[in-house]
Amino acid sequence: MAKILVVDDERNIRKVLSNYLRKEGFTVETARNYEEAVDKAAAVNFDLVLTDMRLPGQSGLDLLKWLKRKRPSLPVLVITAYGSIDNAVEVMKNGASNYLTKPVDMDEMLVIIQHTLLKEQVLPEAAAGEEGEHFGIIGGSPAINEVIATIKVVAVSRANILISGESGTGKELVAGAIHSASQRRDAPFIALNCAAVPVDLIENELFGHEKGAFTGAVSRESGKVEMAASGTLFLDEIGEMSVAMQIKLLRFIQERVFYRISGREQLASDCRIIAATNRDLEVEVKKGTFREDLFYRLNVIQIKVPALRERKEDIPALAHYFLNKYAGENKKFIRGIEQAALEALTVYEWPGNIRELENIIERAVVLSRLDIIVLDDLPRKMQNNYSESRGENKSAEDQHLAGLIGMPLAELERIAVLKALKAENWNQTRAAARLCITRRQLRTKMEKYQLL
Ligand SMILES: Nc1ncnc2c1ncn2[C@@H]1O[C@H](COP(=O)(O)OP(=O)(O)OP(=O)(O)O)[C@@H](O)[C@H]1O
Ligand SMILES: [Mg+2]
Structure with a gap:
């Protein structure tokens, strides 16, 4: 089992944290300050260090820096004071795996620890990935198993999550899976696509308005934050949100309270926030179009959904899944996919990922005149792409044969x-x-x- 070093100057906190972690099956040692922590970390091979930022004498940040120099691969989690997002940003920049804010929510801490160990491959992902619930996520590639394992680990807490991945990779599907795996499953899952709402209407979408707030506001209306209370709020395409709105969202995430437009009453919502983006938000932060503090608030746990071309072994299973789905919807009997067509699907690079695969199979099912999908049912560009890829193979074979001609x-x-x-x-x-x-x-x- 994983070994954790807990560093805090307060005896009570050390006790609470280590008791909790021991109960969860970890081996725990504690240290009271920088010097003790350094001594222990030099002597014992820990899998993870959990340290308070504020220590007497040299700080948790100093400890982090020391550890990153001496034990660069050892993950370090830092506990920062409530509301001090600057500290959080600083520790992340110095190589912390993650940070927790006081007062520490034990569930969230456990999730972050498990997620960190999963990433560092201290915990086996197979345990979570290979068997049990897959939440309708098709595919058995290592990449998708890691995503499924992470969904299970993060579902139990309400830690904010950032899902990144190219368009059509299944980000919304993953967000829905986290919701269904969580205890919030009976509460609503509310999605807001930040790219689909005009900039000046997004505050209304999120927080709602009072009657008379603006022309046309004939009655009070709730926003998505309110509708998602005790459920999950899915903020899709978060990278498209204006900086002004990012500030308001950050305030809500920190304080958990908000006002409807023109409202005087302070309202609370404890929705869980899952954001998604197909942009590289770290790049947006560097460019100044996405607020760094909001990025770190949302990015408590990041799930990267891999592109389909990085998990081509999932293509046959996905193709058959969509075949059954659309054959059923169209009341057609189609028993399978011809080998050549399957190969054509596999050599293609899928810029539009799974959404594109789904569309192509639906189209093939509609077009099909046989009881099997054939190459001809696929779009022309895929057929050409396939014959090109075979052309190359053939010429290699031809060359090989040519070398044999004339041999005794x-x-x-x-x-x-x-x-x-x-x-x-x-x-x-x-x-x-x-x-x-x-x-x-x-x-x-x-x-x-x-x-x-
Ligand atoms: N692993 C999977 N198994 C089954 N269906 C999938 C899988 N991944 C994605 N899909 C399906 O593919 C379609 C696209 O997925 P989704 O909408 O979640 O992608 P997205 O990443 O949110 O895309 P975008 O960035 O364009 O919004 C959906 O119909 C979804 O159900
Ligand atoms: Mg989407």
Whole structure:
């Protein structure tokens, strides 16, 4: 089991944290200050360090810096004071794996620790990924198993989550899966696509308004934050949100309270926030179009959904899944996908990811006149792409054949015998079977070519 070093100057906190972690099955040691922590970390091979930012004498930040110099691969989590986002940013920049704010929410702490250890491969992901609930997420590639394992780990807390990935990779599906895996599953899952709402209406969408707040506001209306109370608020395309709105969202995330437009009553919502983006928000932060403090607030746990071309082994399962779905919807009987068509689907690079695959299979099902999807049912560009990829293979084969032309027949036979023997580790019975001759015939040829 993983070994954790807990560093805090307050005896009570050390006790509460270590008791809780021991109950969860971790081995825990504690240290009271920088010096003790450094001594222990030098002597023991810990899997993770959890330190308070504020320590007497040298700080948690100093400890972090020391650890990153001496033990760069050892993950460090830092507990920062409530509301001090600057500290959080500073520790993240200095290599902390994550940070927690006081008062520490034990569930959130556990999730962050498990997630960190999963990323560092201290915890096996197979345990969570290979069996059990998959939340309708099709695919068994290591990349998708890691996503499923993370969903299970993070679902139990309400830690904010940032889902990143190219368009069509399944970000919304993952967000929905986290909601269904969580205790909030019976409360609403409310989505807001920040790219689809005009900039000046987004505050209204999020926080709602009072009657008469603006022309046309004939009655009080709730925003998504209110609707999602005790459920999950999914903020899609968060990278498109204006900086002015980012400030308001940050305030809500920190304080958990908000006002409807023109409202005087302070309202509370404890919705869990999951944000998604197909942009690289770290780049947006550097460019100044996305607030750094909001980035760190949302990015408590990041789930990267891999592009389809990075998990091509999932293509057949996904293609058959969509085939069944659309054959059913269109009341067609289609029993499968022809090998060539499947190969064409596999060599393609899928810029539009799973959404594109889904569209192409739906189209093929509608077009299909047979009880099987054939190459002809796929878009022309995929057919061309496929024949190009085969063209290259063929020419390699042609070259190989061309090299054999003009060789004495006996030499060809010698090569064939030798290759078969090597392929079968010199087992004569199996090599003979490969060559479709008897073992006796093989012995004769081996003698002839001096291969005995
Ligand atoms: N692993 C999967 N198994 C089954 N269906 C999937 C999978 N991944 C994605 N899908 C389906 O593909 C479609 C696109 O997924 P989704 O809308 O979640 O992608 P997205 O990343 O949010 O895309 P965008 O960035 O364009 O909003 C959906 O219909 C979704 O159900
Ligand atoms: Mg989406």
